[in-house]
Amino acid sequence: MxxxxxxxxxxxxxxxxxxxxxxxxxxxxxxxxxxxxxxxxxxxxxxxxxxxxxxxxxxxxxxxxxxxxxxxxxxxxxxxxxxxxxxxxxxxxxxxxxxxxxxxxxxxxxxxxxxxxxxxxxxxxxxxxxxxxxxxxxxxxxxxxxxxxxxxxxxxxxxxxxxxxxxxxxxxxxxxxxxxxxxxxxxxxxxxxxxxxxxxxxxxxxxxxxxxxxxxxxxxxxxxxxxxxxxxxxxxxxxxxxxxxxxxxxxxxxxxxxxxxxxxxxxxxxxxxxxxxxxxxxxxxxxxxxxxxxxxxxxxxxxxxxxxxxxxxEDESSFQLAPALKEKEKETSFLEFDHVSFSYDGSGNHLRDISFRMEKGETLGIIGATGSGKSTVVNLLMRYYDPDEGTIRINEQDIRAMSLKDLRSRFGTVFQNDVIFEESILENIRMGRNISEKEAVDAAGYARALDFIGEKGGISESLNIRGANLSGGQKQRILIARALAAHPEILVLDDSSSALDYKTDSQLRRELKENFSHTTCILIAQRVGSVMNLDQILVLDEGAVIGQGTHEELMKTCEGYREIVTSQMGVGGNV
Ligand SMILES: Nc1ncnc2c1ncn2[C@@H]1O[C@H](COP(=O)(O)OP(=O)(O)OP(=O)(O)O)[C@@H](O)[C@H]1O
Known part of the structure; x- marks a missing residue:
């Protein structure tokens, strides 16, 4: 009062x-x-x-x-x-x-x-x-x-x-x-x-x-x-x-x-x-x-x-008071999680001592059971929360030393259950950013969304609230187009291809490889098929890394990964 x-x-x-x-x-x-x-x-x-x-x-x-x-x-x-x-x-x-x-x-x-x-x-x-x-x-x-x-x-x-x-x-x-x-x-x-x-x-x-x-x-x-x-x-x-x-x-x-x-x-x-x-x-x-x-x-x-x-x-602006820029003595990479641990409520251990590195343009798949902490990795990377221990770096810089605007402008993201607004398809892709209609159409093309956009009457057609007049896969393609439209430095797709059919999913991956080769990609997926060809795969279990490497390496070294592959692809690991 x-x-x-x-x-x-x-x-x-x-x-x-x-x-x-x-x-x-x-x-x-x-x-x-x-x-x-x-x-x-x-x-x-x-x-x-x-x-x-x-x-x-x-x-x-x-x-x-x-x-x-x-x-x-x-x-x-x-x-x-x-x-x-x-x-x-x-x-x-x-x-x-x-x-x-x-x-x-x-x-x-x-x-x-x-x-x-x-x-x-x-x-x-x-x-x-x-x-x-x-x-x-x-x-x-x-x-x-x-x-x-x-x-x-x-x-x-x-x-x-x-x-x-x-x-x-x-x-x-x-x-x-x-x-x-x-x-x-x-x-x-x-x-x-x-x-x-x-x-x-x-x-x-x-x-x-x-x-x-x-x-x-x-x-x-x-x-x-x-x-x-x-x-x-x-x-x-x-x-x-x-x-x-x-x-x-x-x-x-x-x-x-x-x-x-x-x-x-x-x-x-x-x-x-x-x-x-x-x-x-x-x-x-x-x-x-x-x-x-x-x-x-x-x-x-x-x-x-x-x-x-x-x-x-407490708002996010107070985050920026965190530690200043710190030079690293060790070898450097573009994106790095350095012994990161985190709990949402201070009691559970939702991420435990997570470390991984990515070079620019590399692709990382994160796989694991539900609740294993996959989305939490992204939540920390985008500073929706700060880690309790450890450091996350981009371009050798602690992300806590960057402004939130600078940090987040590097990302194109699709989260689970992202929202479609009651706007035109174009505005849903643009989201108020300075993106031309051609760039939005191109992004829709990469996301394999042009066919159904044509059927709906074009990119200027309006969508219903929460995309009620779209199928699950169509929604995901609009969301992916939104993430790709600004050609982000880092692309994060959190379980965003789950509603895509296998053909569209593999076409999307091909588009990413051909047109976004300089973009560092983190792909969270339930399907082994979506991550098996990526440069690196992180296998999470109850907030901890239980395997890290390529598909072939993990097949040899990680029991948990082998189990996921067997349950989805059969004993030989082939579809
Ligand atoms: N805002 C929150 N507050 C408290 N606990 C949370 C919150 N968000 C997630 N959790 C808990 O953190 C753990 C990891 O959640 P996370 O969403 O990272 O899992 P996930 O591996 O992405 O799961 P899924 O594959 O089902 O999406 C879960 O046990 C979850 O209950």
Missing amino acids: KRIITYYLKPYYLRMTVGFFIKFSGTLMDLFLPWTLARMIDMVIPAGKKEEIFLWGIFMLVCSVLAVTLSIIANRMASRVASDSIFTIREDLFRKVMILSNRQADEITRPSLISRLTSDTYNVHQMIGRIQRLGVRSPILLVGGIIMTFLLDPVLACILLGVLPLLTAVVIGVSGKSIPQFTQLQEKVDGFVRLIREDIAGIRVIKALSKEDFERERFDQHNREVVDWEKRATVTTAIINPVMNLFLNMGLVCVIIAGAYRVNEGLSKVGTILAFMTYFTIILNALMSISRMFVIVSKAAASAERIDRVLKG
């Missing part, structure tokens, strides 16, 4: 101050009206001067019109401040999410990041707007109303004042309980969003496995939890209004009884009592608004905390 007030609202302090004074003036007009009414009833009307009655009537009319006009102007200014400031908050948050370190994103979770960008920013938006509108008006009406009641009749005002500590205690007690409840509710909403996201993305597999009932039950359970927490939070805050009404009505009854006695004894007048009652209602409404604001502020405080957690989170 502090960041929102001291940083995001700072540019609007002047506008807010002007809005405050406009609102303040409008509210003062509202406060004058009952006092004027009392004056008219008790003094002007009994005197019977028509002119004076008319003038006081005009005065009341002007006050009313001014009150409404000033309030509209101030409210419009408040809305604009809320919209402009939340625009900046969303932009900063989105920018931060884009560069958030993977470790931090894993910790916060992706669905939670989505709800922080959507519902949490909405809550803060609501608060900024309401605080400027009600936050100014209600306290002025409350304090001003009390002052006016004291000016009208101090004795009756004391009765009213006796009720206020009770009301304050209710507001403080309820908001103390409701803030943690709103935080819990937001966490439940995160889980709910996660489930919906999974279910919608996986709708096909759910149908294929007839798991609709199971998923419905899971959905019901999450839905119920969200509703339960929502009920708890709203039931807590719902106490405020009735209890405050009760206390105030009790106070009002006392005021009426005491007022009646005082009028009878000539200590007060009917107009004064009438005005007093109006002030009482104004004070009641002001207190109600303040209590509603407490709810909004409670929600927004929980949301602001969650937004702040992302904004303060």
